[in-house]
Amino acid sequence: MKNEQKEKNKASFIIDGDETLANAIRRSSNEITIAAIDEVEFRKNDSALYDEILSHRLGLIPLKENRKLNEIDKCSCDGKGCNKCQVQVSLKAKGPCTVYSGSLKGDVEVIYGKMPITLLEKDQELEFVAFVRLGKTVKHAKFSPGLVFYRHISEITVKNADQAEKIFEKLKASILNPPKGKIKNGETYQCSEDVDYIETFIESAENKSKLIEVKYGEELVFIIESWGQLEPKEIFTESVKALESNLKEVLKTIKK
Ligand SMILES: [Zn+2]
Known part of the structure; x- marks a missing residue:
């Protein structure tokens, strides 16, 4: 887990692994007690x-x-x-x-x-x-710990720092590697929001290619919104444990 972003009851973080693994973990959140x-x-x-x-x-x-x-x-x-x-x-x-x-x-x-x-x-x-x-x-569904989903990370490259500042201000909570000070031209920031959603903050079509460039990156970001019974991070670790114990059950059946 890296570049973690946390609000109360909500967390997003980048995971190492591919979509099949991410989906197995997501589905295992249905097996937490x-x-x-x-x-x-x-x-x-x-x-x-x-x-x-x-x-x-x-x-x-x-x-x-x-x-x-x-x-x-x-x-x-x-x-x-x-x-x-x-x-x-x-x-x-x-x-x-x-x-x-x-x-x-x-x-x-x-x-x-x-x-x-x-x-x-x-x-x-x-x-x-x-x-x-x-x-x-x-x-x-009443036993649900929260909302668990993932998507590819969005990468935002700054083209016009002065004018793009406003967009970054609105996306502040979702930037996974926030700038130390002001954003700079040519720098790339990772965002947990969807590419289409980020583009809604670019006010006019002519600005679209001038302020920022947005595209999906390779890495996956996991987003967890808890209903409050468990911390978002606990939901993730408990999901992994549930997956692990289910896989062990499968192994047992093979050994027999
Ligand atoms: Zn009893």
């Missing part, structure tokens, strides 16, 4: 939303387990559910109010407390208990 609400028991629901819709919304709230959990189908309870493989959370609210994700009570960390779940009118009530379990994206 992530906690999410997996089962809901409604005691009261006077809101305008059906139980099924509320359950779906609850499942998509990013949260972190505070203690280490087993995957339910690998747990000693044989998939029945016990305190080693699930955490109980609950919520109780009475209107008029907006019910937010932050109102969930239980031994979990809700990453974004201001996600609206539903609206309650005067005297309407919502009450449920729910179980948080580990799962993988291959089973359900």
Whole structure:
């Protein structure tokens, strides 16, 4: 990993390797275990939303387990559910109010407390208990750790430094080898954005070949946007580990 660029919950970095490897790593991000609400028991629901819709919304709230959990189908309870493989959370609210994700009570960390779940009118009530379990994206999208993708790096060569300054200012967060001071004519910068997107910052067609020259480079840039359960870099390393363990499984079948 080199030329890493980081914002909160987003990272991009160049990797050594070709597209087949990059794609295998990307797909393996679907095999990381992530906690999410997996089962809901409604005691009261006077809101305008059906139980099924509320359950779906609850499942998509990013949260972190505070203690280490087993995957339910690998747990000693044989998939029945016990305190080693699930955490109980609950919520109780009475209107008029907006019910937010932050109102969930239980031994979990809700990453974004201001996600609206539903609206309650005067005297309407919502009450449920729910179980948080580990799962993988291959089973359900609610277990997704984030958005993981890659593309070829874009290379921007400066032709008119004075006028191109504005373009670089707008792309600042995506330049992987930012200049120490001002940009200089003839220098090339690597950018994690797409070539077509970079070109939208060149205001007129006649400037197109005068300010900068943009083309795809050979190297691949990995871009990871986390939903908050894991750091972007952890998503990458966990994906590599998942790929490694799947490959080991394949080897075992051959040895037999
Ligand atoms: Zn269990």
